[in-house]
Amino acid sequence: MSQSTSGKKKRTQQEAESHQDANLDEQIDYFTSENSNKKNRNHVELSLALSKVESVAKEQGLTSEQLITLLDVSASGKFPVSTSSKLIKCLLPSRYIPEEAAIKCTSWICSGTPARELQVFLLKWMVLTFELLGRSEKLHALYGVIFNFIENDSLCPHACHLLYKLTRKDDVLPFRVNRLLKLQKKVGSQSYIIGLLSLYKVYQPHLVVLSVPASKRIFFRVIERNWMVEIRKARERSLPEEGRTGATLHTVNQNTGVTQISKKRKRDVIPSAVTAAVTGERLTDLSLVGSQLSSIPSEQIKSFEELLNSVDRLELPGQIASVLKSVVLQHAVACYQEDQISQRLGFWLYETLHEEILDQPFSSNKARGERCLKLVINFTEFLQEGIPACENFLVRYLHTWNGSDYRPYILRLISRFRLYDFPKLNDLILEPLRKLFFCSSVFCKCQMIHTFTMMLKNFVTVEIPRYQAERGKGEGSQTSSEGDKFNISMFTISQEEFDFYGTVEKFIQFVDKLITVAVMAESDHALLFHYLLTFYELVSELRCKYNTPFVCIPSAGIVYRALLSSNCVQISRMCNIVCSYRREFSSWKEASKTADVWQGTRDLIAPFNQYILDFSNILWRNKAFKKDQVVHEPFLSVIPSEVIDRTKVDGPNDGLSVLRHIALVGYAYQFLKETQPKNKKLHPNLIQPKNRDLYLEFLQRHRLEGVLAFINTYIKRTSTKR
Structure with missing residues (x-):
């Protein structure tokens, strides 16, 4: 019963589609008919035909024949500019755009038949639908013809954009560089001319002497955003068809040979990997293709071993963004280290991130943006460096970000910021x-502190070694050869020299101030303390692990809040952090005798010694409120003695010791319960000095080893009896 019902539905759908196709053919016949009313703009039949073509083109796209026919109609000048421009916007394919359409479009522009406004529309259409072209070899053969369009002020921006997409190394010739430079001198410093020249410089650096200012890094503006939305939908429709032509070879069922295309692929924003050698309906057996070509299509590479054997003959896909989906291709582009690859990928990323996220702040469907960000993050982690295009996007997005949309992905990208x-x-x-x-919220604060921790780790493990290697390479010193293993940046950007260690120190101080205010605002939230202690655990190892010339200590507000906390884990971790600083200062002191270290660290020794004295007096020596210190007044001495007397607390000086501290008294009770007779009344005072070592080992067994580490590191004990 269900099979018959589904069969009826399928037949009904097919009949509806065939009826719709018949109606569309009738409307196209109207446009091609010589009897159609071409002068009256308000003609009812013309309006109906145009609306029908619009609806079908947007819903299911046009076939190759229909698309070429309507292209000829719109460019012939038969109808007014307003009608023809609407027809051009309807040139959306059901699968892909035949190369013949792009060639005809170029021919119409050269003929001068369309009005100048229509010529601009035709060139815009070629730029926007370039990714939907089945092939581009014949169009590339017209490179010189398209280059002549730059002499026209109206066509020049879009011609430069199209040339940017078509340019290969062989296209960069001296006379073209000279023409662009003359044009730039004539019209001024235009971003689209600079963009094409910068690409020429990548291929032939000896022909172009050009420095691109940071404000001109975005060469081509996004044009006709509404039109772009429709073209993007057409691209989504074409994805399943690309799967049948080799783009989804990794989803082929080995038993049946049937390509399985998931529904998710239809909405995927990242293009599939298709090289120029295997596109369109002319795809043959891949092994035959590989044997006939000197280069090997990337679709044939199935393993890392195959990549190593054919890396010198590998042909990258026409849509460079497809490398985001393939780990093999990511290894390939990282090995090539070619500027044109990074420029193509950077331009695509910038445009896509703006289109999917920045330009749609109130979009209810964020799945596309999330998938795109996930792939970008994976690629960033693979390269272990920030992508300049993503950084430009982040800088703009953060000024309008609500802190909620895409939060995990945005913060992950920030952690790789240069x-x-x-x-x-x-x-x-x-x-x-x-x-x-x-x-x-406090949970968002925790995520941000974790991001700051990852940023700091990225700075000291990746960015500083890379910067040192680049500086050493520029100076021609021996350090460049030692640091070449770090100089693996795919995206090279020019930076002025700056004090990178000074930046790291100021960054730590910035985060320290944020954290100090946050713990007060959130009332010492336990989760917040976990993340801030993780940050300081990294800071307390910078000198010994990463050879920084300075030492940074946490603010007193953080240290003493952890010491007086009711959470035993916070006390233990802070004790461990204080122990790590002993190694930090010892290393700095040794280096200060021979090496160039920051003398400002010397000023931190006195406050750090005060931390040690306060920890010792409070946790071990039972001198929490006594004022007989020689370095500085103890932390708790600010409390007047008469106030302490009014509390009528028995033994206030040992009220915060390891035996009676509010965070540790439960462990003292448990220890006594295990070591004392059953009927004996338990009190922390039962733990005598000779039993304290056993109690400290008890704390260590319960993962509070920081307390024992602090006492063994900083306190000299005369007896170690167990």
Whole structure:
């Protein structure tokens, strides 16, 4: 019964589609008919035909024949410009655009038959639908013809954009560079001319002497956003068809040979990997294709071993963004280290991130943006470096970000942000994050602190070694050969020299201030303390692990809040952090005798010694409120003695010791319960000095080893009896 019902539905759908196709053919016949009314703009039949073509083109796309026919009609000048421009916007394919359509479009522009406004529309259409072209070899043969369009002021921006997509190394010739430079001198410094020249410089650096300012890094503006939305839908429709032509070879069922295309693929924003050698309906057996060509299509590479054997003959896909889906291709582009690859990928990423996220702030469907961000993050982690296009996107997005949309992905991208001079880093990233930090929930604060921790780790493990290697390479010193293993950046950007260690120190101080305010605002939230202690655990190892010339200590507000906390884990972890600083200062002191270290660290020794004295007096020596210290007044001495007397607390000086501290008294009770007779009344005072070592080992068995580590590190004990 169900099979017959589904069969009826399928037949009904097929009949509806055939009826719709018949109606569309009738409307196209109307446009091609010589008897159609071409002068009256308000003609009812013309309006109906146009609306029918529009609806079908947007819903299911046009066949190749229909698309070419309507292209000829719109470019012939038969109808008014308003009608023809609407027809051009309807040129959306059901699968892909035949190369013949692009060639005809170029021919119509050269003929001068269409009005100048229509010529601009035709060139825009070629730029926007370039990714939908089945092939581009014949169109590339017209490179010189398209290059002549730059002499026209109206066509020049779109011609440069199309040339940017078509350019290969052989196309960069001296006379073309000279023409572009003359044009730039005539019309001024235009971003689209700079963009094409910058690509020429990548291929032939000896022909182009050009420095691209940071403000001109975005060469081509996004045009006709509504039109772009429809073209994007057409691209989504074409994805399943691409699967049948080799784009989804990894989903082929080995038993049946049937390509399985998931529904998710229809909505995927990242294109599939298709090289120029295997596109369109002309795809043959891949092994035959590989044997006939000197280059090997990337679709044939199935393993890392095959990549190693054919890396010198590998043909990258026409849509460079498809490398985001393939780990094999990611290894390939990382090996090539070619500027044109990074430029193509960077341009695509910038446009796509703006289109999917920045330009749709109130979109209810965020699945596409999330998939795109996930793939970008995976690629970023693979490269272990930030992508400049993503950084440009982040800088713009953070100024309008609500702190909620795409939060895990945005913060993950921020954690790979490159190292800049601190004022610049503060303006680009830190200041927008600071504003969000103080108006967000405690859980969002925790995520941001984790991001700051990952940023710091990225700075000291990746960015500083890379910067040192690049600087050493520029100076021609021996350090460049030692640091070449770090100089693996795929996206090279020029930076002025700056004090990178100074940036890291100021960054730590910035985060320290944020954290100090956050723990007060959130009433010492346990989860917040976990993340801030993780941050300081990294900071307390910078000198010994990563050879920084300075030492940074946490603020007193953080240290003493952890010491007086009711959470035993916080006390133990802070004790471990204080122990790590002993190694840090010892290493700094040894280096200060021979090496160039920061003398400002010397000023931190006195406050750090005060931390040690306060910890010792409070946890071990039972001197929490006594004022007989020689370095500084103890932390708790600010409390007047008469106030302490009025509390009538028995033994206030040992009230915060390891035996009676509110966070540890439960462990003292458990220890006594295990070691004392059953009927004996238990009190922390029963733990005599000779039994304290056993009690400390008891704490260690319960994962509070920080307390024992602190006492063994900083306190000299005369007796170690067990």
